[in-house]
Structure formats: structure tokens, C-alpha cells
Amino acid sequence: MRLPRLPAVLAAGVVLLTSISTARAAAAEPTFVVPSPYVVAIDPGHGGSPTSDPTQLWDPGVVVGGIMEKDITLDLALRLRTLLQRERVKVVLTRTSDQYVEISERWNRAHAAGARMFVSLHVNAYDGDPTINGLAVFYPKPDSFSFAQAIDAGLAQTLKRFQIADDGVAIKPELWVRTDVPTVTVEPAYLTNPRERSLLLQDDFRDAIAMGVFQGMVAADPEIEQTKVQLAHSEAAATAQRLATEAASADAARVATATRWGLIVAGLAVLFIVMRAAIRRQSRLPQPPAYRRRNYRRRRSVSRRY
Numbered sequence: 001m002r003l004p005r006l007p008a009v010l011a012a013g014v015v016l017l018t019s020i021s022t023a024r025a026a027a028a029e030p031t032f033v034v035p036s037p038y039v040v041a042i043d044p045g046h047g048g049s050p051t052s053d054p055t056q057l058w059d060p061g062v063v064v065g066g067i068m069e070k071d072i073t074l075d076l077a078l079r080l081r082t083l084l085q086r087e088r089v090k091v092v093l094t095r096t097s098d099q100y101v102e103i104s105e106r107w108n109r110a111h112a113a114g115a116r117m118f119v120s121l122h123v124n125a126y127d128g129d130p131t132i133n134g135l136a137v138f139y140p141k142p143d144s145f146s147f148a149q150a151i152d153a154g155l156a157q158t159l160k161r162f163q164i165a166d167d168g169v170a171i172k173p174e175l176w177v178r179t180d181v182p183t184v185t186v187e188p189a190y191l192t193n194p195r196e197r198s199l200l201l202q203d204d205f206r207d208a209i210a211m212g213v214f215q216g217m218v219a220a221d222p223e224i225e226q227t228k229v230q231l232a233h234s235e236a237a238a239t240a241q242r243l244a245t246e247a248a249s250a251d252a253a254r255v256a257t258a259t260r261w262g263l264i265v266a267g268l269a270v271l272f273i274v275m276r277a278a279i280r281r282q283s284r285l286p287q288p289p290a291y292r293r294r295n296y297r298r299r300r301s302v303s304r305r306y
């Protein structure tokens, strides 16, 4: 009674392997929540160029010696967007190219995207006195005061090495009248001041402006940094889950292979048992009668004598 144990052992093995695989698949179910990104709006001031259509509006902003404010503001916005995207912030630009966009439409775009901060980028001008210089940050309502202070502090720090005077923050109620999130209008330097104009054409100065505004935004709301950490955690969890799922499917493939081999071995064992039984039965069959062989030999020996 040794042979019947083999199929029982194989069946037990298959059941065990299948249960391990099921347990792993259950452990790989999602157990994390992906946080929604922090959304901010960056507004590159002015924009648009004259076209053949005379009804098409365009607004270059301040223009000094062929240098246009609209080009500087768009470039600053793109630099600032790069810094924010590295912190996993979702950035909405009110314009991404040289196009004319109404003020109300700019706010609509920011609001529709769910922006929690609004930063409008400009450069300053003072007609008639090229010595006027410095950095200024404007805010539309008292509830944006601390946000404006944070942006001004960030800029004052990064523009210090360029000897940019900090004129501080000031309220301008006529700006962004519909806003309901922290909002500023940034004027980092004067295009009408020769020294600041030449700085505004430099890459390192533009990077310093973008960095100053960025640092002010991050300082203004710790949730930017918290959301970044949460996003990193959820991504790590998603990666771990993907690896676990891959491992579970590899396990399932191994179990399928083991099952196939188990069935093959079991089949061969059954075949062996059946064949051995058949051979035994055949060996028990009665032998042919002994007289035939004796007759044959006798006949041959008889013919040899003649």
C-alpha cells in the first residue's frame, strides 16, 4: 500500500502552492490615497503683437529701447514654473505664448484650474526719471498682505547680491478685484532704470527673480511642501504595489508550471502502476503445453538419423 500515497502528496502540494499565491495577491490590494497636487497660477503680464487684423488688441507693456515687458514676464513665468514643478506643484499659466489675454480672462483661467495662489509678473517703469529703481510687491486686499510680505522677503533675499533696493509691499485695490486667494503683482526691477534694465537682460538675474518668488510662495504655505512629501509617499507605495503584483503573477506562473509537472508525474505514476499490473497478469498466464516443444525436437532428431 505504498503507491496510492503519491497522488495524495501531489494534490496536497498543489493546494499549498495555490494558497500561498492567493495570500500574496490579497496583500497587494491598494492601501494608499493619491493626494491632489497643489495648484498655483502664474500670470505673465501683458502680451500679444500687432497683426493684419486692426481689431486684434495687443499689449507689450513697458517698452524701452526695443525691450518689451511682455517678453520678460513670459520668460520669468516659465523659469518660475520650472522651479514649482520640481516641487510637484501644478502650475497654471494665464498665457504660455505671446498672446493678448484680458485681465478678467486671466483670473477666470486661474480660478477654473483651482489655483490657491495667484502671482502676476511685471517689471516696473517710471517715465521721466531713470534713477528710480528697486523691487516692489503689490497686493489687492488686506487678506493677501502676509502673502505679499513672503514674496517680497524671498525676492529681497535673492536680489540682494544684485544690489536691488527693496521698496517693500503696498496695497493696490484696483488690481485683481475678483480674487479670493492670496494674490500679488510682482515688480522686481525698473526697465526704465539703465542698470536694472541691463540686469533684466541677464539670465542669472532672471533666475534670481524666479527663485525669490518661488521661495516666497513655498514659505507662504507649508502645504506646498507637505503635498510634495505626500505625493512622493504615494508614488513609492504605487511602485511597491506594482512590484508586489508582478511578484504575485510570477508566483501564479510558477504554480501553474508546478501543477503541470505534478499532473505529468502523477500521469506517469498511474501509467507505471497500470503497466506493472498488466505485466504481472501476463506473467501469471498458463505456459504453452510442454509436449509441442518435445514433439518438434523429436521430429528433427528423427530426420537426422535417416
Ligand SMILES: [Zn+2]
Pocket: 045, 046, 061, 062, 069, 122, 123
Ligand atoms: Zn506691467
